Amino acid sequence: xxxxxxxxxxxxxxxxxxxxxxxxxxxxxxxxxxxxxxxxxxxxxxxxxxxxxxxxxxxxxxxxxxxxxxxxxxxxxxxxxxxxxxxxxxxxxxxxxxxxxxxxxxxxxxxxxxxxxxxxxxxxxxxxxxxxxxxxxxxxxxxxxxxxxxxxxxxxxxxxxxxxxxxxxxxxxxxxxxxxxxxxxxxxxxxxxxxxxxxxxxxxxxxxxxxxxxxxxxxxxxxxxxxxxxxxxxxxxxxxxxxxxxxxxxx
Amino acid sequence: xxxxxxxxxxxxxxxxxxxxxxxxxxxxxxxxxxxxxxxxxxxxxxxxxxxxxxxxxxxxxxxxxxxxxxxxxxxxxxxxxxxxxxxxxxxxxxxxxxxxxxxxxxxxxxxxxxxxxxxxxxxxxxxxxxxxxxxxxxxxxxxxxxxxxxxxxxxxxxxxxxxxxxxxxxxxxxxxxxxxxxxxxxxxxxxxxxxxxxxxxxxxxxxxxxxxxxxxxxxxxxxxxxxxxxxxxxxxxxxxxxxxxxxxxxxxxxxxxxxxxxxxxxxxxxxxxxxxxxx
Ligand SMILES: Nc1ncnc2c1ncn2[C@@H]1O[C@H](COP(=O)(O)OP(=O)(O)O)[C@@H](O)[C@H]1O
Ligand SMILES: [Mg+2]
Numbered sequence: 001x002x003x004x005x006x007x008x009x010x011x012x013x014x015x016x017x018x019x020x021x022x023x024x025x026x027x028x029x030x031x032x033x034x035x036x037x038x039x040x041x042x043x044x045x046x047x048x049x050x051x052x053x054x055x056x057x058x059x060x061x062x063x064x065x066x067x068x069x070x071x072x073x074x075x076x077x078x079x080x081x082x083x084x085x086x087x088x089x090x091x092x093x094x095x096x097x098x099x100x101x102x103x104x105x106x107x108x109x110x111x112x113x114x115x116x117x118x119x120x121x122x123x124x125x126x127x128x129x130x131x132x133x134x135x136x137x138x139x140x141x142x143x144x145x146x147x148x149x150x151x152x153x154x155x156x157x158x159x160x161x162x163x164x165x166x167x168x169x170x171x172x173x174x175x176x177x178x179x180x181x182x183x184x185x186x187x188x189x190x191x192x193x194x195x196x197x198x199x200x201x202x203x204x205x206x207x208x209x210x211x212x213x214x215x216x217x218x219x220x221x222x223x224x225x226x227x228x229x230x231x232x233x234x235x236x237x238x239x240x241x242x243x244x245x246x247x248x249x250x251x
Numbered sequence: 252x253x254x255x256x257x258x259x260x261x262x263x264x265x266x267x268x269x270x271x272x273x274x275x276x277x278x279x280x281x282x283x284x285x286x287x288x289x290x291x292x293x294x295x296x297x298x299x300x301x302x303x304x305x306x307x308x309x310x311x312x313x314x315x316x317x318x319x320x321x322x323x324x325x326x327x328x329x330x331x332x333x334x335x336x337x338x339x340x341x342x343x344x345x346x347x348x349x350x351x352x353x354x355x356x357x358x359x360x361x362x363x364x365x366x367x368x369x370x371x372x373x374x375x376x377x378x379x380x381x382x383x384x385x386x387x388x389x390x391x392x393x394x395x396x397x398x399x400x401x402x403x404x405x406x407x408x409x410x411x412x413x414x415x416x417x418x419x420x421x422x423x424x425x426x427x428x429x430x431x432x433x434x435x436x437x438x439x440x441x442x443x444x445x446x447x448x449x450x451x452x453x454x455x456x457x458x459x460x461x462x463x464x465x466x467x468x469x470x471x472x473x474x475x476x477x478x479x480x481x482x483x484x485x486x487x488x489x490x491x492x493x494x495x496x497x498x499x500x501x502x503x504x505x506x507x508x509x510x511x512x513x514x515x516x517x518x519x520x521x522x523x524x525x526x527x528x529x530x
Binding site for chain 2: 145147148150151152153154155156157161165166169170172243
């Protein structure tokens with residue numbers, strides 16, 4: 001970004017928005033927007049609040065469980081759809097439908113099925129993230145160069161060796177892209193799930209803060225959550241770049 | 252065997268081949284026998300029709316023909332990577348039903364794993380067979396040296412030129428110690444200088460390794476320069492047009508060979524033959 005011919009780093013625009021937020025907050029126009037510095041100090045306090053730390057632990061556990069399930073199911077399913085025509089025909093329609101469906105609407109049904117607890121949240125995370133992982137894995141597998149597959153076959157690779165040593169690795173850049181997008185959707189899923197169940201983790205805190213008009217804490221929690229989502233997406237992004245360095249140079 | 256018309260390119264060349272043509276199915280000890288191979292793609296495209304062919308052991312045989320005539324198809328059928336629509340292939344008398352350890356394939360587009368080093372790529376055939384790491388890396392190193400890539404063991408394919416990548420493909424094929432090497436236009440993606448150097452290295456390897464090489468190309472010069480026997484395929488559907496045994500005297504330097512009258516005559520002869528059925 002350049003401003004008046006001077007190069008301004010990307011962070012600068014963020015600082016501008018923070019200052020704007022601070023000014024609007026100071027003017028006390030709407031109680032919904034407390035000053036940014038207030039939010040920051042609330043965030044600092046939150047980080048030392050045992051209730052927050054408990055909620056974080058609960059949330060992280062649901063998130064990690066849901067994501068593990070999504071990856072464990074999504075990647076094999078994507079590989080299956082990428083390699084087997086019949087599986088693709090059978091499942092393609094459903095995966096494409098779910099990937100863009102408003103899944104929040106399903107959470108109340110999930111609550112009936114899985115109860116008002118962690119299980120529902122885990123399933124919500126799973127349902128939010130799994131489809132994009134399936135689709136990206138499938139795309140990656142379909143783009144594995146045919147000659148690499150023939151090469152492995154001609155040197156006597158078993159089905160399993162073909163999958164683990166060629167297909168999985170050749171499709172890794174797309175699989176990781178799918179997982180990165182899945183993680184971001186999973187964060188959405190964990191928050192929406194907890195909000196709707198509303199008695200666990202961050203959902204409970206959000207509920208508590210908004211009902212009591214604790215706007216500083218409310219925003220602090222939101223920002224911490226954003227930061228978390230950005231950080232893990234960034235981490236996978238770094239891994240992706242490293243992998244692409246090898247796999248992306250596909251002659 | 253009506254499809255086979257063997258011509259003698261020049262009487263002076265007949266010295267090496269006094270026994271019946273090694274490419275003729277009646278000759279002894281062919282390593283690969285192709286019988287009545289026909290291949291149709293999707294019911295309509297007929298890529299190969301009634302191919303009968305014997306590949307003699309320990310020689311370099313070339314499949315020569317215009318692009319799209321089914322050379323790759325035939326090579327992949329022999330490799331066991333494609334199923335013929337009818338007919339059969341036998342290697343050492345056993346019918347081919349799939350890939351086997353006695354055959355190794357060198358791919359036109361190299362087919363290297365971009366995430367693996369030169370060494371791992373070269374030893375990949377052995378890795379798939381469960382050869383212990385130390386052993387397969389020793390063998391891999393040996394053949395990397397053989398193809399002239401010593402010092403590049405830890406590099407990745409994208410750090411190499413096209414010619415060097417194909418050398419890795421060749422090292423991988425040699426490392427599994429197959430009897431028959433199937434090479435599909437290995438030099439087509441390589442510049443002319445590299446190509447000539449590569450051809451000379453290949454001739455040295457053929458002499459040294461005592462393996463059977465079945466080599467696909469659409470370059471007449473390359474075929475005559477390298478081959479003990481040239482199988483000429485006609486346009487689609489590919490049929491064997493004729494078989495030529497150039498019997499080039501390879502005792503001279505590469506430049507001498509390329510200026511040799513017999514070499515030039517053979518190239519010219521094939522060229523005329525091709526023109527006859529292209530028109
Ligand atoms: N998978 C395929 N499906 C349909 N047609 C094919 C396929 N592979 C090759 N062909 C056709 O078969 C013919 C022979 O192909 P190929 O063996 O690759 O020829 P060459 O290697 O001599 O150039 C070509 O006309 C090509 O278009
Ligand atoms: Mg070809």
